[in-house]
Amino acid sequence: MFIFALRRLFAAIPVFLVATFATFWGTSEVVDPTDNLATCQNCSQAAYDRIIELYELDKPVPARYASWLGDFATGDMGSATSQGERPVSEIFWERGRNTLLLALPAFGLLMILGTATGIYSALRQYSKGDYAITSISYLGLAMPTFFFGLLLQVVFAIWVPKYLGIKPFWSSGMHLESPLQFVRSVTLPVMTLMFVLLAGDSRFIRAAVLDIKSADYIRTARAKGVSERKVISKHLFRNAMIPAVTVWSLNASALLGGSIITETIFSWPGFGRLVIDALFAGDLDLTMAIVFAIIFLVIMFNLLADLLYGVLDPRIRYD
Amino acid sequence: MAQDDLLLDVSDLSVAFKTKKGMAAAVRGMSLRVARGESVAIVGESGSGKSVSSLALLGLLPKSAQITGSAKFDGEELVGMSQNDLRAIRGKRISMIFQDPMTAFNPVFTIGDQIAEAMEVHGTAEGDKALMEAANLLELVGVPEPGQRVNQYPHEFSGGMRQRAMIAMAIANKPDLLIADEPTTALDVTIQAQVMEVLSDIRKESGAAMILITHDLGVVAGSADRVQVMYGGRVFERGTTNDVFYDPLNPYTRGLLRSMPRVDAIGERLVPISGSPPSILNMPPGCAFGPRCDFRTDACVADAASLELVKPGHESRCHHTADLPAYEAVETLT
DSSP, X not given: OHHHHHHHHHHXXXXXXXXXXXXXXXXXXXXXXXXXXXXXXXXXXXXXXXXXXXXXXXXXHHHHHHHHHXXXXXXXXXEEGGGTTEEHHHHXXXXXXXXXXXXXXXXXXXXXXXHHHHHXXXXXXXXXXXXXXXXXXXXXXXXXXXXXHHHHHIIIIIIHHHHHSOOOSOOSSOOOSSHHHHHHHHHHHHHHHHHHHHHHHHHHHHHHHXXXXXXXXXXXXXXXXXXXXXXXXIIIHHHHHHHHHHHHHHHHHHHHTOOHHXXXXXXXXXXXXXXXXXXXXXXXXXXXXXXXXXXXXXXXXXXXXXXXXXXXXXXXOOO | OOGGGEEEEEEEEXXXXXXXXXXXXXXXXXXXXXXXXXXXXXXXXXXXXXXXXXXXXXXXXXXXXXXXXXXXXXXXXXXXXXXXXXXXXXXXXXXXXXXXXXXXXXXXXXXXXXXXXXXXXXXXXXXXXXXXXXXXXXXHTTOSSHHHHTTSOGGGSOHHHHHHHHHHHHTTTOOSEEEEESTTTTSOHHHHHHHHHHHHHHHHHHOOEEEEEESOHHHHHHHOSEEEEEETTEEEEEEEHHHHHHSOOSHHHHHHHHTSOBGGGTTSOOOOOSSOOXXXXXXXXXXXXXXXXXXXXXXXXXXXXXXXXXXXXXXXXOTTTTTXXXXXXXXXXX
């Protein structure tokens, strides 16, 4: 298993190189750091030359990429020109932590609620509960994130205070003064983040459990005299974990990469907003750092999922 | 058979499923008696109700099934029994061996765990002792190196070995009755014979009775004391294996036997029964076999014959039992 993990990590190196080069190239083609100088009246030729030199604009893209890669490999992520030349690593960790504050609760809730609603729906197929969960899931799949986020804001920041006289949740910004404030400020963005993913997870797990519940081995367990509760909690659940790991790994990389829309709507200073700001400002080093982080997360969670398959499913063994 | 020898007494058992197109009658007034230690084969094509009736006995059918009639197991009524009480009987006093050993084991648990679970559920053995017992059972059914095999997963077993493990699991609690639902259908012919031999050895040793559900008459000939032939959810013929094979009284049974390969007729063509079995949603009026029968008359369409005793211990359901031509007994390939 260790050898397998190592092999997978090595195999990830070309993926990483291709993805970072593509991003570097694309960003370099679109963004011209000298743009700002074109409208600047007081800027001298010296300032212009300084930018050319700083970004090595006199060299071809592959050479610039090689130079970025060299710096990156030695731990130098550069500095963010759009953020007052602050070191990228500093911004990176700060924003990363903020995104984690949203992603972790959302992920935890997703795991619990997605599995619970999926299994419930499948076991009580065509019951009122199943229809309710299915309808809400389709709503979640059909409704754009930005609309759901705005809807929550309208309800909890305008209607509830107006008609009930209380404001239970913050509808904007990050408040970390106390645990209570933290909960009040993450509730709405976490719900927004979760809603779409939860709908997909629930549907996926429902379909998987429908397959499992009519499997021959479930009937065998019943024929042995195993109680209904144990048939579900042992025989069915262990098999349902295998497809669940698939969706969880996809959820994890989606959540940890930051959500552009949710973070923008709720003014949450996380990764998602950072990447948009960096792209609009033509901040190459910052963009590259975030792209690297997203590639890294996707590769790591795929690997983690593959290793978990090996643990959960004896038919998959890595020697 | 003496009354106290009677282990299972099923009478007038009917199973119907609620479907969108109306009620589907899978089993219609079936009866079946099994004495202690006896082996009874239920033979029929797909859709004849043979599997459904046995699943109904153990309450293993989905909730959409409506079960009526009576099934007394050792004096206890199984029809209408609570799931809790049924659970105490399942796997303990009545065990099932399923058709497809490839899918009947849970892929994520070891064979040993799954056999041990059968014992743990009924408190026969616990923990390591149950696992040891599982290894002994595997040895009993002829799985080589049971000490290692017990820790292996289903996918590490071949089809034949898995079916042996299935038998080991079924006999773990020394049941009074084994229900083998097409136990050899999914196996190679050479393996089929081995598995049937294991089953017969096991029964000799434990004295368990068996209901053998199959569509393979070859399997029946070697291993059943009595046979009952089912068609369209009804019993069409019932008698000792010899009687049914050498003196079949029902046109359907004759058709089945004619469609089998024979050792004394090599080079001759097999005679299939024309047509196909009726849909349980749309049973023909009168005799269910009527549309495929060479002897059909208006009486067959008007109403179905009842199951009647023609000779001692030999029953048939046909209006024309008396005027059927004599049957020429044949040797069948077994």
